[in-house]
Amino acid sequence: MKINDVILRTVVKGVIFIILTLGVYLFFSGHNAPGGGFIGGLVLGSAIVLLYITYDLETVHKKMPFDFKKVAALGVLLATGTAVGSILFDAPFLSQTDGYFNIPILGEKHLTTVTIFEAGVALTVIGTLVTIILSIGEDE
Amino acid sequence: MLNVKEILEWIAVLSVLLASIISMISAFGMIRLPDVYTRSHAATKSSTMAVLACLSGAFIYFWVHDGYVSVRLILGIVFVFITAPVSGHLVTRAAYRARVPLAEGSGDDALKPVLFGDEQTSPTITADNVDKHE
Amino acid sequence: MNNLIVLPLIIPIITAVVLVFLRDQIVLQRIISFVTMGFVCIVSFILLNIVQTEGIIRLDFSGWMPPFGILFVADSFSLLLVLTSSIVTLICLLYAFSMMGQRYEKMFFYPFVLFLVAGVNGSFLTGDIFNLFVCFEVMLLASYVLVAFGGGKRQLRESLKYVLINVVASWMFLVALAFLYGSVKTLNMAHIAQRVAEVGQDPLITTVAILFLIVFSLKAGLLLFFWLPGSYSVPPTVVQALFAALLTKVGIYALIRTFTLMFPLQQEVTHTIIGIMAGLTIIAGCMGALAGRDVYTIATYNVIIGTGFILIGLAVGTESAMAGAIYYLIHDIVAKALLFLLIGMMIYLTGETVVKKMSGLIQIYPIFGWIYFILMLALAGIPPFSGFIGKVLIGQGAIEAHSYILLALGFASSIIVLYSLLRIFLASFFGETTISPEDKKPIPKGAYTSFILLAISIIYLGIGAESIAVYVKDAAETLMNPSIYIDAILKG
Amino acid sequence: MKETILLLALTFFMIAIGLLLYRSIVGPTMPDRAIALDTIGVNIISAIAIVSIILSTTAFLEAILILGILAFIGTIAFSKYIERGVIVERKGDS
Amino acid sequence: MFGQFLLNLFIALLWLLLMDEPIPQLTTFFTGFVVGIGILYVMHRFFGTQFYLRKLAKIIYLILLFIKELMTSGFVVTRQVLTPNLQITPGIFTYQTSLKGEWEVTALALLLTLTPGSVVMEVSESGDVFYIHAMDIEDSKESVIRSIGKFEKAIMEVTR
Amino acid sequence: MTIDFAIILIPFIMAALILLFNKQLRKKYLGWIVLIIPVSLFLILTTYIPRIANGETYTHTYEWIPAFNLNFTTYIDGLSLILSLLITGVGSLVILYSIFYLSMKESLHHFYCYLLLFMGAMLGVVFSDNLMVLYAFWELTSVSSFLLIAFWHHRKASRAGARKSMTITVSGGVSMLTGFLMLYVMSGTFSIREIIANVEKISEHSLFIPALILILLGAFTKSAQFPFHIWLPDAMEAPTPVSAYLHSATMVKAGIYLVARFTPVFGGEMVWFWTVTGVGLITLFWGSFNAVRQTDLKAILAFSTVSQLGLIMSLLGLGSVAVHLGYSADTVIYTQATFAALFHLINHSTFKGALFMMVGIVDHEIGTRDIRRLGGLMSIMPFTFTIAVIGSFSMAGLPPFNGFLSKEMFFAATVKILQLDVFSIESTGILIPLIAWVASILTFVYCIIIVNRTFLGKIKPDIQEKNPHEAPLGMLISPFILITLVIAIFFFPNLLGEYILKPAMASVYPTFPSAAEMTPHISAWHGFNIELLMTIGVIVLGIVLYRLLKYWKKIYRIFPQNWTLNAIYERVITTSENVSESITNRYMNGKLTHYFIYIYISFVVIVAGTFVALDAFSWNPRLDAPVETYELLLVFIMIFTAIGLVFAKSRITSVLLNGVLGYSVAFFFVIFRAPDLALTQLVVESVTTALFLICFKHLGALKPEPSSKRVKVSNGVISILVGATVTLIGLAVVNYEKFETISTYFENSYELAGGKNIVNTILGDFRAFDTMLEVVVLFIAGLGVYTLINLKAAKKEGADIENK
Amino acid sequence: MESLIMILVGILASVGTYLILSRNIIRVILGTAIYSHAVHLLILTMGGLKKGDVPILSQSEGPFTDALPQALILTAIVISFATTALLLVLAYRTYKTNGSDDFHELREMPDE
Ligand code: NA
């Protein structure tokens, strides 16, 4: 009898949103509460890994056709880019700036370059995590 | 005098205590029960119930004590609630497919003919060679 | 604004990441990585000269004043090493262009090399002890991959050992860091130095210092070199060259920095131990070099001897010894890179590693042979090549400090070095050639260029030693007077 | 008083974890271990909740959710491993 | 069903706009939503479908069912564990369900797993046969089969 | 640029030019072009003779590495002039000779290049005032000598000889360098002149004697003194012009030069006197003794060179006593030994140069140098025979050749020294003339052997068949010039004395007011004095011994073959190689486990050793935070789990146990108020566990450890020691509360960096750099995993990796 | 508490060391994993244990527990994770190509 994964797949379909939301939440809440780019990235990466476990390499790759090495690379570029960015403004390397911006609809928001930096961290973590799992998974 | 707040806090604390006791018993069951399938009952049911009781207790406590409604706790409760049975299902399925035998003295086995029907002898796999065949 | 200081680290990193996107454009990868290293060389040279006029400069990341943030500190010592290692890497890249093979180049070879360089440069420049750990790890992770780069039996086996030993070393590093933070409660190296001085480096701090000694010794191959011969003889030639040139040197740098800046006050304990370790290292290295029947063994044990020799300079601890150690360090970076490139080429040409199985190479490849000859002399400290001035200064320092045993060991080792390398020269380069004309492979131009450039460096470092003397003297003076460094960081 | 009860509860959870640990070491089969570990994870969730109450901080509540997620993913992965020998399959329905 | 919900949202939005506050308040929106519920309840028969909040009630009922099953089974297991000498005969039996679709099957499986004494071990390829492990096959088989009908009904109430 | 600098530089420039224009230069003319260099240099140098004889010296400084006092200071005085004249003079003759000697098939450009390199280096040695520069040139002479010896490097013997000479002379050089550095540390200067000028200031220094010995070691190795002479016979593998030039006339004289140069510094020391004299005499004896037994003409000459160098060396030793005695009318007489040394230095170059060239001719024309196969060549090669006779007789100390004069002076000096009662000469001094005399007899013997066995007697048939004939004229020019000098000097020795030796004496004895006083009138006839008697004795006994040679030759067999110095040298080298190999292979056995043991033992011994020795331990548990029951339980769980890991029998069990540890750590992070850590640890631990599971599947099943019980116990002990070290230091560190942490600063994170999560602000802002690099580390790891998996060893493609 | 944790750290270090001294690849890798647990606890202890509140300003008025070691550990965890991933892959690749998981066998054989 073939394995029927219907229960698992159905539950994961529902649960994955909780995980993704949590990941995004952790990513943004890091500055004032536990979390941050790294842990957010890990959770998001775990969600993707969960998909890979529940389904399989081919299926997931069809639905998410990313080269995760490049996702990771993009993350590093983002993180280092914000760092280098401060040089262009003649501030010490890695200087973070923040400010309150009035954005239409969303209202006044506190934005900081740390967020971009953290986004880079998160992307790297996601990319690396998935790259590692996939590379090993594909090595049969 | 106990006011409502105090009572609720006590309910929270006691539900935590209850949870811990159930959990302990459930863990004891994990030791005592004869095979992985029966143990999975203890795990998916008692333990899940314990953790839900405990989290509910915590939820109530934070709500009453700090006026803090923790969405995260609710999410946690929901999550555990949904996933606990799935875990039980998957593990027992895996166990069976990995030919972990039922405990001695078990009754009917409706699955055996379907999965291993073509095999003459019943799967006589001991715990040891399950480990080996990892 | 001193943002320039971070460029030797950040530029290679960014380039490395960009190269990941350019995986299949090998020519572009080569050009970009070469230009990057060239740029790093220029930057570090400019910085070196700025430091001469402005004194030690620093870059407080994100603008946080020391000791709270992380900072890069550029003094002559670190910049000399950054400059030298960058130049050597640049030249090694030339070799790689012609010798690596596309398959490897497509497997992110250049990114890994650039990451390695970034880690090395970061280690030289950082002024924060925990950041030093992190920079080490950047370097190590890249090196882990590079050791295994061939993907063959031996590469994997030796790299596994290499990784495991380094994992344990990193663990010890963390343990040491924990103890250091637990006792002095700060991470900024200058601040640590200041605090250690305040309590006169009491026994507990000296113990912690010794723990650091073990950690960095593992990296430098000081006494704890067991991992080195295996892991340095398996990767592709250019990686070997980079390893020999850079990796142990970072450990040596860390040792020198640690025991001149942070823990200089219990020299009768610390420097005695360093001296004993250096002496034993030299003995073991010499025995290994004498024992060697194949070029790798001889070359790798020469790396070990070099480490021991440089650290005699630290153990001796006088200003001239320090200057000698710096000179010798610079020399060793260049010379060891060339040594490994050359023996790699020998193996490429003959398909043999055992000295006796090669013969008469100089008849077919005269320039190649003579470059080896010059290198041999330089490594033996024979004037007027690069090893000489460092050897003289270390010797002078040892006499000043009455460290005669170390002096004897150090100088005797240069004879063994000569002997071991001479054996290769006589057996493999001299004699009748065994390569028939039809089997004769040409040495690719890129490889030749790299040999010649490194050989020129060796000659220049010897004959033109005066041109870097001003930097070396400044570096040695800073090492001898930690207050210069401390004041530059903590005052103003 | 409340805190004492909470500490007592915590102790009970630790005992439970200890018992489960025994099960996860002794096995005797892989699924036994998987279940025991899953349950340990769930018990740690409870323990973290109690510690949060004791320390009167909400800082660990994310940990609870995350632990739930991880225990779930872990158990799935584990059972898949037991069942099929791989965690990530190359091709579906094979 | 979903249309009703959208309509409810629209009513709430309309309410909000009609109030014309300087800064739109969330509470106003909720008020509008409640108003919308009232309007929809009155009008739902015109749509030819059920009142959508009834489905919500069904869902809540299902959840409560889940919780109840969990509680009872938790205590049942606990009791069994604490019984001095275990007199149980575990076993595996099958059950053919009439439910269709992944959500229904999944919900039923979860529910069955939470039921005292039973764990769903396998679902057939076709998805309609459950292989259920019972803690004590004598007891459980009876009670499971007895309550399964109830569960199927509760699930169908929600999904269909 | 001044001339003296140019003199040194020109040979190097020419060497470079030869290499550069190798293809353009015709081989035929190469030698002649090269010849221009030494000849013109010689001529330039001769212009210095009168000025130097007037007592002038020339100093010029060119900066090299002024930062470390390494400057290129040239210094021309009498002593350096002698040597430089020899270098260029003999050099000219040798090049002239080699033009005819070397076949056109040889790689002549290499030969001349090395030769010029050597010439420049040698000039550098004698003209350098700076010790380091001197050392630089000194080593360069070793290197160029190496290249010349290995000129025919396809021959195994050439390579072996080259290696031996290089190893020994460079070792001596290193020793000398050490001595020089000691001098520098004592005096603060690298300038020889300044050191000489300030000798009193350093002579009491504790490093004075060590420096003396080390410098002498350098001189002895270079000048092939016993027991370091063993390289010289092997160096005869070089083409004969090289032997004539380097290994008799010039390079081996560098050691002599050095001793002479440093006589003003160290001459006052008894150690110096006895070492130089003693080693010189032993060498003199040993060289002549061994020369007698040789059968290869060139080997005889090699040992004779050793012997003669010993003679000169011993003379310098004897002469140094005058430095000790200080200047007075009575002490001047003792300087005569030095005078004799310098005189013999020149004489030896002339006759030995001629003899080598003679051997070269024989070898070239006959094809062998083995005296057992030679004989009767007199009739075929009359000119060569003449050279041999004159050269040998001069060497034997017979008139009317220059060797007689210096030999007589040598005897005189050995006898004269007996009159002194310093340095315990009175007790053992008698040995000096005795050894000198015995050695001279042996010298006489081998001189006869050279002449008789080669040129007298019958021609062996196999040689006859080759139809041998006299050498071409070109090859005879140089040796003839030399033997002319041999004779000329005998008749006009005082010209040499006045113009060349006198200023050199001033260099050796700078404190002696008048060089003229130390320059004796050299004459062949002194009346019947003891020296003459000794010479007569030498002749008589020499002839007797030669006649009886076959009877007493047996004594050479007394020395077992494997106890010769050469055998010992070889054995020392092979033994040290073998011992090194076995030791190295024993501990460098490729077993990672053993490497770890070494590392841990070092860790424990060094760290714990320091910790205990410095008594750094302290512990005060009262400062600790309280422990709750559940925490204690958790600790027990962790300990239990950890120990369980050691005994785990399956891969999966151990992975899971490790996961339990990780989760427990996460729980401790919760207890210790570290929410970010707890979160991260939980996720990372889970992912790690997953990775473990995936990867361990690819690894073999967990087998029981195959180690023996003993190994397990010792591993256990090491492990416990490592753990105890960490714990004990940790406890002491916890108690160490001398400083405030810097982290209080971060508690203002909201004001400073706009974040309320302090840890996150540290990671994202205060220490964002760490985070940035940590991301890089992660990225490298990801990319690395990809590379490791996808880059499997190729079969046959790519580049050099496959060659392993 | 600090002393207790230091003892725990020591025991973990001992067990880690013992495992690292094993000949089997798996045990050695597990040893390194235990090492990282030990050192993370060690670093945390160096900042003092339970000496203040969770270092989040919105959660309390202070005093806060030392946040710096926590930040350091976070970095260390990530690095150790990265290293472990690479190490694991390297280990099994080595096993597959060399056919041995015994470090006494993973070396240059005389006949190789
Ligand atoms: Na050979």
Ligand code: NA
């Ligand atoms: Na870890």
